Amino acid sequence: MAAFIQCVYFISAVMPYIVGQLIVNARNKGGETIVEKIVANTSADTVTLEFLGSDGSFVTQFIDFKSEVQIFRIYILGEEELGQTQPQVICFITRFMRSDFITADAMSKLRQKNPTAIRTPEEEREMNIYTLDLTINLDKAYMISPYVFNICSEAKDGIYGQESDLRAISKSLDKDFITLISAAAELIPNKYGKCRDTQDLSKPCTCQVHTCIGWYPCGLKYCRGTDSTGKEVNYRCGIKTCKRCLAFVYVASPKMKCLWDF
Numbered sequence: 001m002a003a004f005i006q007c008v009y010f011i012s013a014v015m016p017y018i019v020g021q022l023i024v025n026a027r028n029k030g031g032e033t034i035v036e037k038i039v040a041n042t043s044a045d046t047v048t049l050e051f052l053g054s055d056g057s058f059v060t061q062f063i064d065f066k067s068e069v070q071i072f073r074i075y076i077l078g079e080e081e082l083g084q085t086q087p088q089v090i091c092f093i094t095r096f097m098r099s100d101f102i103t104a105d106a107m108s109k110l111r112q113k114n115p116t117a118i119r120t121p122e123e124e125r126e127m128n129i130y131t132l133d134l135t136i137n138l139d140k141a142y143m144i145s146p147y148v149f150n151i152c153s154e155a156k157d158g159i160y161g162q163e164s165d166l167r168a169i170s171k172s173l174d175k176d177f178i179t180l181i182s183a184a185a186e187l188i189p190n191k192y193g194k195c196r197d198t199q200d201l202s203k204p205c206t207c208q209v210h211t212c213i214g215w216y217p218c219g220l221k222y223c224r225g226t227d228s229t230g231k232e233v234n235y236r237c238g239i240k241t242c243k244r245c246l247a248f249v250y251v252a253s254p255k256m257k258c259l260w261d262f
């Protein structure tokens, strides 16, 4: 029963409630423990994963399975010496790939035998690099996912998306791409140099934000057993766990809002 080694397992009985929550202590490469909170809402068909990074950034990954949309919201601490007393709040709206997270229903049924255990993922997945070439209009973002408005309403430093993602999302939503993009998004001209090469703090430039989801359930494991009649059956008995780092490349305006990217 190797699948039980991680001690994150399924409760097979029907659960009397629909919102499952998991607190996971994930160890990162630097040896620090990041506490993740993962909440599944099966009636909305959504999952929210949140953590406070070791650099003080607060990251929310929100998955809307119905719209196949994934929203990353990041609070980044300011440079207090430079008068940035408020954190920056940025949203990145991307396409969600079904192979990248277990379903909200499966997530809601996960429990841990030892909730205080420090966990390390079994697999590190390739870095996802998002090149954000759109700004998203908050008031029209419901056309992409009904959850964007609430999650990103504080993202005064920008809501960004990728044209290629929006094209795929419009297909799965069965909406016309041109209508969607002209109402909900605006193309960002691709003409700005990297922030690390830009001296003038008042000029826009191409900035990068990195973060890593240090532990998440990326697939299911099945065990073989026998049912009450003695027939051999496969049943869900555990999860495969992964880590994935993400890079978001977008236009910061001005460079003053991208002081970490040197």
Ligand SMILES: *[C@@H]1O[C@H](CO)[C@@H](O)[C@H](O)[C@H]1NC(C)=O
Pocket (backbone or CB within 6 Å): 019, 041, 042, 043, 044
């Ligand atoms: C779960 O989703 C439903 C439907 O969107 C919503 O009404 C409810 O408030 C959500 N529950 C929680 C705990 O977020």
